[in-house]
Amino acid sequence: MTPPPLRTRLLGVAACAVLAAGLSACENDNVDPNADLIAGKKAFAQKCAACHVLARAEAKGVQGPNLDEAFRQSLKDGFGRDTIHGVVEDQILYPARVPQDSPAYMPAKLVTGKLAKDVASYVASVVARPGKDAGKLATAVQAAGGGKPVAAKDGKLALPADPNGQLAYITKEATAEPGALQIDSENAASIPHDIALEGNGVNAKGETVQDGGTSSIKVDVKAGEYAFYCTVAGHREGGMEGTLTVK
Numbered sequence: 001m002t003p004p005p006l007r008t009r010l011l012g013v014a015a016c017a018v019l020a021a022g023l024s025a026c027e028n029d030n031v032d033p034n035a036d037l038i039a040g041k042k043a044f045a046q047k048c049a050a051c052h053v054l055a056r057a058e059a060k061g062v063q064g065p066n067l068d069e070a071f072r073q074s075l076k077d078g079f080g081r082d083t084i085h086g087v088v089e090d091q092i093l094y095p096a097r098v099p100q101d102s103p104a105y106m107p108a109k110l111v112t113g114k115l116a117k118d119v120a121s122y123v124a125s126v127v128a129r130p131g132k133d134a135g136k137l138a139t140a141v142q143a144a145g146g147g148k149p150v151a152a153k154d155g156k157l158a159l160p161a162d163p164n165g166q167l168a169y170i171t172k173e174a175t176a177e178p179g180a181l182q183i184d185s186e187n188a189a190s191i192p193h194d195i196a197l198e199g200n201g202v203n204a205k206g207e208t209v210q211d212g213g214t215s216s217i218k219v220d221v222k223a224g225e226y227a228f229y230c231t232v233a234g235h236r237e238g239g240m241e242g243t244l245t246v247k
């Protein structure tokens with residue numbers, strides 16, 4: 001599914017390096033010094049992480065290309081991180097215009113203006129870089145799915161999707177008592193999610209929702225362990241799953 005535009009676009013910017021040979025703007029590695037990388041990382045987690053892998057941001061989305069892989073080769077080929085900054089900002093503002101149900105669909109202008117530059121700067125500074133973010137960047141985004149266990153009450157269990165759009169529910173561990181159970185998963189993010197439950201003969205799946213919708217299922221559970229997860233392609237693999245323990 002990796003589309004050809006990246007290479008084409010890089011060739012486009014490469015012309016800049018040639019024309020301006022000897023001038024630093026096209027050659028140095030200095031990604032925008034005015035950028036707010038913390039704001040950029042936060043926005044990346046909210047708006048981009050559900051569709052892209054970016055190791056430094058712990059992003060595990062698979063709908064779009066793996067950004068570390070996509071740019072590793074460009075870096076090897078000698079393109080500077082400032083060039084990548086330009087490519088990323090361009091992609092944010094002007095992704096390929098394809099129908100929303102196409103696998104190559106990326107929504108345009110998820111961030112704009114200064115924030116688009118901040119996101120592009122963050123991506124360009126960390127993409128394909130080994131290790132982990134340090135200092136304030138390390139704690140800019142709350143670990144998704146790191147929430148405390150949630151218990152069902154009166155036959156109802158609330159399992160909202162991570163409101164920041166990460167591939168996670170607010171918890172990976174839930175408990176309930178045997179009997180009728182309704183699971184409600186509100187999704188405040190703009191990336192679609194649902195809630196599904198499987199195990200012990202149960203196999204139920206709620207509606208796919210986004211932008212504040214709630215996906216619900218009604219099941220009968222008995223003592224044992226069940227898996228809850230999101231059925232949207234790539235989301236379970238990306239970490240959107242957990243365990244429901246009934247006892």
Ligand code: HEC
Nearest residue numbers: 006047048051064065070088091095096103104105106110
């Ligand atoms: C709904 C899923 C989705 C979201 C959200 C999303 N992207 Fe994408 N992205 C894609 C897809 C699919 C492609 C491949 C199609 C294309 O290149 O236009 C892509 C391509 C890209 C590319 C080009 C990579 C290459 O190999 O050419 C970059 C850079 C990128 N996205 C960055 C971002 C950033 C930054 C955000 C957040 C502002 C974001 N994406 C949000 C799905 C998404």
